[in-house]
Every structure is written in structure tokens, then in C-alpha cells.
Amino acid sequence: MQLGHAASNTVRSSFLSSSIAEPPAPPGINQLLALLSEAELGALQPKLQYTRLPAGKRLYEPSEAITHLYFPTAGIVSIVHVSASGPSVGLASVGAEGMVGVEMLLGAASAANRAVVQAPGHAYRLCAAAAKTHFAERRQFQRLALNYVNLVMLELSQAAVCKLHHSVEQRLCRWLLACLDRLHGNEIHMTHETIADLLGVRRQGITQAAKRLEQAGIIRYFRGRITVLERSALERCACECHRLMKAQALGSMT
Numbered sequence: 001m002q003l004g005h006a007a008s009n010t011v012r013s014s015f016l017s018s019s020i021a022e023p024p025a026p027p028g029i030n031q032l033l034a035l036l037s038e039a040e041l042g043a044l045q046p047k048l049q050y051t052r053l054p055a056g057k058r059l060y061e062p063s064e065a066i067t068h069l070y071f072p073t074a075g076i077v078s079i080v081h082v083s084a085s086g087p088s089v090g091l092a093s094v095g096a097e098g099m100v101g102v103e104m105l106l107g108a109a110s111a112a113n114r115a116v117v118q119a120p121g122h123a124y125r126l127c128a129a130a131a132k133t134h135f136a137e138r139r140q141f142q143r144l145a146l147n148y149v150n151l152v153m154l155e156l157s158q159a160a161v162c163k164l165h166h167s168v169e170q171r172l173c174r175w176l177l178a179c180l181d182r183l184h185g186n187e188i189h190m191t192h193e194t195i196a197d198l199l200g201v202r203r204q205g206i207t208q209a210a211k212r213l214e215q216a217g218i219i220r221y222f223r224g225r226i227t228v229l230e231r232s233a234l235e236r237c238a239c240e241c242h243r244l245m246k247a248q249a250l251g252s253m254t
Ligand SMILES: [Zn+2]
Pocket: 161, 162, 163, 166, 170, 171, 174, 239, 240, 241, 242
């Protein structure tokens, strides 16, 4: 389904591009906003606020109202389920290809999960009232949001299959690839413990899998910093889920 036109002229580029130096990585474009037409983006622009996403910042908590819809331009936001007994598990990650808080548009009175910044970046944000009004009144924005919801459901289904049928090493490779896609580089700053929490596995399993990848010369790990040395080898070691999720994203949003 064609949702709109990609950003093409200098006016749109200057609006969508970040002029803030932190973090250093360009391009500072949210790919969903870039799909909106000139008219749709123009209507939205006065309501958008550019904001930093520092690591660890919680955008919303379970049972709390979602106050803003976020369109990241850089960085990674993790959607995390927090159990009543304490442990949490990552459900999804969102970068410049997506939005955070979309469930508010479907009528959710409060958040079911936590949204926390995993890798620092920036985002455009839209307050809940403006987001709901825009969703009700602007058909292209509505279609964009609903298509994105559909994509999130597909990704959650794929993630469930992945957890049941694929090894910790395959899942770690898939997860690293998904991070690389969002970070514009070959370094990921994250401890084994954090990765284990996000994947819902024991830390020891991640450490062992990372060690095998390190011995194969595919990654290097030092004090919470993972450097991917051979992306093509990482792709060969990953399960098919990363490739399938990218194909789903392409099919759903273009
Ligand atoms: Zn998988």
C-alpha cells in the first residue's frame, strides 16, 4: 500500500534532519514521517517537538497514561514487559523506522508495558491530544499508524516463533543485526546482562553465545561494547527471522 512520498526536497529535509550535534550520527530522519505527503507533514509540523532521548529515559511505564507519541530519528527504544514479580523481558525495539506509543491511538487508556531508551538518540514527539486529533482527522496519518500497528503485530508474532524455535546464538545474532540496522555503525554499547534481559534468556547463555561468535572472529566484546567485525558472517549465523522481519516491514510500509 502506498502511504505517501519519500522526503525529497530541501524544505522537508531541513525539517526532518537534526541540527543537534548529540548523538553525532546523522541522518536524523524518522522513516515514518518521511512517508507522509507534503500536505500531511506540513499539518503535523507545528505540533511536533524535537527532543533528546538519553539512555535509560523511560518514555512511559506500565499502567501510566502515554503522554506522547514518539518518532525516533536516532537511537533505540525498547518496549519491555515488566512482570509483577520483578523480571522484565524485551518485546520489541523501535528506532528511526518506527514510532513509540501508537497504542494510544487505538484507545489504550494506559500503557501495558514500559518504553525505555536503550541507545541514546533523538525523536520528534507529539502530545497525546494532538496525536489523537490528527489520527481522527487526517486519513493518511491514520493509514500510516494502522499499517504500523499491523507491522508491530507481525513482528511480535515472528519474535514469538523465534523464541520457541531458534537457538540463543541465532537469536543473539538476529538481535545484533537489528541493532546495527538502527545505529549506523558497527558498535553496540550493551552488557551481556542487558541483552539477556531483553531476549528473556539467562545471562550465561548470552555470554557463551557471544564467546563463540568472538572465537569465530565475528564480533569483539570489551566492557559492555560489542564491535561487529563481520556483518555477513553474523547474517549467516542468524536465524531467518531478521530477514523475514525486514521483508515484512518493507511490505507493510511501502
Ligand atoms: Zn529467529
